Amino acid sequence: MSPHPTPTPARTPAVRGPRTPGPGRAALRAGGRRGLIELRQSFTNGADLxxxxxxxxxxxxxxxxxxxxxxxxxxxxxxxxxxxxxLGMNIAMGMVSMSQILTADREDGTLLRARATPYGLRGFITGKVVSVGGGLLADLAILLVPGxxxxxxxxxxxxxxxxxxxxAPVLGMLATLPVGAVLGSLAGSARAQGLVQLPVLGMxxxxxxxxxxxxxxxxLQWTAQLTPVYWLGLAMRSVFLPDEAAAAEIGGSWRLWEAAGVLGLWAVLGLLVAPVVLRRAARRESGSNLSDRRERALRRSV
Structure with missing residues (x-):
């Protein structure tokens, strides 16, 4: 045995490359970019303007x-x-916008293409939330500044x-946009959007x-308090009106804790139910269904 042990060579530290985001996170990023593109296009298109x-x-x-x-x-x-x-009503009208957009995307095959892509449905929904939510905030500014x-x-x-x-606007969108996604998934066609909008107009x-x-x-007061529209309007009035204006409200106060609680409950329920309904709607989509809808549309246009 050698009196001097052989030294152990030093280990070279492994060089790690840049961390690659997982497919789910990549889908969210892609959806966010798509939503920003759609938002920008909505302010460069004449009809959208x-x-x-x-x-x-x-x-x-x-x-x-x-x-x-x-x-x-x-x-x-x-x-x-x-x-x-x-202002609160405009936030709640995001339900209608989301419903119309999802119905249109289902009819033209966009939802079917998203379903065929890994994590495509997650990115699709992320893009719609960004574009619709950004449009709602822009509409609020358009109304509020001159107002x-x-x-x-x-x-x-x-x-x-x-x-x-x-x-209030952020929680209001979280409470109402999932409801619009559910309504858009349940609407059979764009022609059924009139019926879908009836409950929103009732609110x-x-x-x-x-x-x-x-x-x-x-x-009717109790019915109103079950809807997110009432609490959105109440929260926004508490911001801009003097304290004595609360005398015209239920209980003579703004009840902001109750407003946050009800809107939060709507948000939780919507975020739990909307993904399930959307996945079921996406599974029902197929190439044959898309072809049938196009043939019916052509027959109506003739």
Whole structure:
């Protein structure tokens, strides 16, 4: 045996390359990029630009003409009361936008192509959330910025109001966009969208957007409180209206904790149910179904 042991050669540390994201994360990134592209295209397309600006312009004209009307013992101008609620309503209308987009993508085969790609459905949904959610935020800015100049009495005071202005739209979209995805998955065709929109319009009708919900019968007040539209409108009114305006609300207060709780419950239920319904809708799609729909569309156009 040698008196001097042979030294062990030093190990060369392994050189690791850049970490490659997993397929699921890559699908989310691809979906996010696709959503941003679709959002940018919606502001460069003439028809989409009309849809972005026409509805806010009509609302602003109506609010300007009714800006001096007052209601209730509080003497709050109609425009001052209605504009924050309309902002909440616009967020909730994302249900309709999401439903229409998913129905159209199912009819033209986009959903079928997404299903055929690994993790394609996840990226597809991510893209739709980014494009629809981004469009909703842009529509809010289009309505809010000139609205603050036209309507008097709207202020954002204090940190609490600023925080509510941040969490209410985000939580509202989480509560309503999955509902729109479910409605779009259940709609048989674009022609059935009229029936799909009926429950959304019903929510708006009883939500107290244009008048205090306390003016409605008690059973309708309870119905309104089950919908996300009412709580979105309430949260937005709490941001822009003075504290004394809460006297026109149920219980004489803004009830922001209840608003966050109900919207959060809608968000959790929607995020649990929507993926299941979407996967089932995607499994029902096939090339033969797409061909049948195209043939029926051609026969109707002849």
């Amino acid at each position: 009309v849809s972005h600006f026409l509805w806010p312009v009509l609302l602003l004209v109506a609010l300007f003409l009714l800006r001096d009307r007052e209601f209730g013992a509080e003497g709050i101008p109609f425009g001052t009361f209605a504009l924050p609620g309309i 603050l100049l036209i309507v008097d009495g709207l202020t954002v005071d204090g940190t609490a109001d600023r925080l509510t202005l941040l969490w 708006i009708a009883v939500s107290g957007i244009f008048h205090p919900v306390t003016a409605l019968p008690e059973w």
